[in-house]
Amino acid sequence: MCTSLTLETADRNHLLARTMDFAFQLGTEVILYPRRYSWTSEADGKVHQTQYAFIGMGRKLGNILFADGVNESGLSCAALYFMGYAEYEKTRREDGVQIAPHEFVTWALSVCKSLEDVKEKIRSLTIVEKKLELLDTVLPLHWILSDRTGRSLTIEPRADGIKIYDNQPGVMTNSPDFLWHVTNLRQYIGIRPKQFESKEMGGLMLSAFGQGSGTVGLPGDYTPPSRFVRAVFLKEHLEPAADETRGVSAAFQLLANMAIPKGAVITEEDEIDYTQYTSVMCNDTGNYYFHHYDNRQIQKVSLFHEDLDCLEPKVFSAKAEENILELN
Numbered sequence: 001m002c003t004s005l006t007l008e009t010a011d012r013n014h015l016l017a018r019t020m021d022f023a024f025q026l027g028t029e030v031i032l033y034p035r036r037y038s039w040t041s042e043a044d045g046k047v048h049q050t051q052y053a054f055i056g057m058g059r060k061l062g063n064i065l066f067a068d069g070v071n072e073s074g075l076s077c078a079a080l081y082f083m084g085y086a087e088y089e090k091t092r093r094e095d096g097v098q099i100a101p102h103e104f105v106t107w108a109l110s111v112c113k114s115l116e117d118v119k120e121k122i123r124s125l126t127i128v129e130k131k132l133e134l135l136d137t138v139l140p141l142h143w144i145l146s147d148r149t150g151r152s153l154t155i156e157p158r159a160d161g162i163k164i165y166d167n168q169p170g171v172m173t174n175s176p177d178f179l180w181h182v183t184n185l186r187q188y189i190g191i192r193p194k195q196f197e198s199k200e201m202g203g204l205m206l207s208a209f210g211q212g213s214g215t216v217g218l219p220g221d222y223t224p225p226s227r228f229v230r231a232v233f234l235k236e237h238l239e240p241a242a243d244e245t246r247g248v249s250a251a252f253q254l255l256a257n258m259a260i261p262k263g264a265v266i267t268e269e270d271e272i273d274y275t276q277y278t279s280v281m282c283n284d285t286g287n288y289y290f291h292h293y294d295n296r297q298i299q300k301v302s303l304f305h306e307d308l309d310c311l312e313p314k315v316f317s318a319k320a321e322e323n324i325l326e327l328n
Contacts, residue, residue, distance in 0.1 A: 001265070001273055002080040003227045003258040004144045006152050006170035009247040010240055014150045016076040017251035017280040018068055020057070021260050023271035024135060028067060030288060030301050031058045032314040035072075039063055039106060043098040043128040050110040053308035055288050055301055057279055061134055064313060066105040070281035070288060072308060073113035074148035077105050079141045081174050086140035087159045088129040097121075100130035101141050101157070114147045118155075119164060127157050144172040148283045154178045171231045174224035181228045188229050191218050193237045222265050227258050244282055248289050251280045252298065262293070 004018035020026070035053045040046065042063065056069020068078035079102075092098045099107050104127065112118045131138050144167060146152040152167040156177060165178050169185075172178065192214040198207040218233060219226030234254050241247035259275040267273050279290040286303030301316050 001174055001222065001224065001227075001260070002078075003231055003255060004078045004080060004172045005231050005235055005251070005254065006144075006146050006150065007235065007238070007241065007247050007251050007254075008150045009244060010242045011244075012150075013244040013247060013285065014074075014146060014148055014283040015244075015247050015251055015280055016068075016070070016078060016144070016146045016152070016283065017255055017278070018078040018080070018144075019255050019258055019260075019275045019278050020067060021273060021275050023267050023269070023273040026059060026067070026276060028057045028059045028277070030055065030290065030316040031060075031064060031066070032301075032303070032306050032308075032310070032316075033064065033066075033069075033106070033110065034310045034313065035308050037311075037313065039103075039110070041098055041103060042100045043103070043126075043130050044092050046098070048097075048107070048110070052110060052113060053303065053306075054109040055286070055303045055306075056105065056109070056281075057277065057290065059134075060315070061132075063103070064106065065102050065132070065134075066109070068279060068281070069105060069109050070283060070286060070303065071109040071113075072286060072303060074283040074286075075109060075112055075114060075118070075145065076147070076281045076283050077108045077143055077145045079105050079139075079143050080172060082140045082142040082156065083175050084140070085175050085177055086142060086157050088127045088138070088157055090129055092128055093126045096124035096126055098126045098128050100132070101127055101139050102130075102132045104141065104143055104155075108143070108145065115145060115149065115151055115153050118145055118153065122155070122162060122164065125162070127162065142172070142178070146170070146283060169232045169235070171228055171235060173228040173231070176225075181225065184225055185229060185232060188217065188219075188233070191215055191233060222258075222260055230257060244285060244287070248280045248282070248298070252278060252289075252291070
């Protein structure tokens, strides 16, 4: 379970933000992936050369598993769970690029510079059914991507191939599929930020108990459909942010409405599913902001303050419980 959304500020900065909701403790850290660093696909053992440096939240597992990130060309990407709907190729193809599902973020950010570039290069991409050894399962995933145009894409692997959707709301959660979520928005067209007017019923003049009457019916639970609707509504009516700093603050405030506290959601395996971290990426400046469940202080790492030609990935080992204002 995760929620992701895009925001554009008045001075034309473009943000991609997400919550990471998971029951298994992921142990992720912010990691810089340098230019010309090579990685080996778990799908076919072939070596891939990185073209664009990027920074994101990941974990070293032989290869580095990235959940999200932003690259030097202004492309950002986040992986979200797609349980019951994601389907991958059972066998490798003889041509093109073969990757495991959990390698998609690394692939996209390391070789693509824009949404149009993603659309072009994904034609030769095969996502092969391959377990992530850490979890001993094939991760059911779909992805949201954005760039400096402010537009966004949703990528979903289905039985009949990889589907690419222009994501006009700029919002994504989990299952069902993206088109279902967009259709479901029609049920909520009456919700509004303004108050309902007083009216006479049964000989009585009735008025709302307090502010917020226009949002009666806005779903407040943690299911993917409800979080999708809630995120679209809040984004649609969010006060415009003047600049990156205010936009980042607004994104964290908005996603706080989707964040899951420990104990509110229990999985079928009797495990606690909760929001382990929230992150916001700026496509234009390469800044990566985040906070952890146990440390709500927003921390920042700046891609362009780093040596993008360093020989090895750089780990920013801020701990979740430390009170660090800014890493760089």
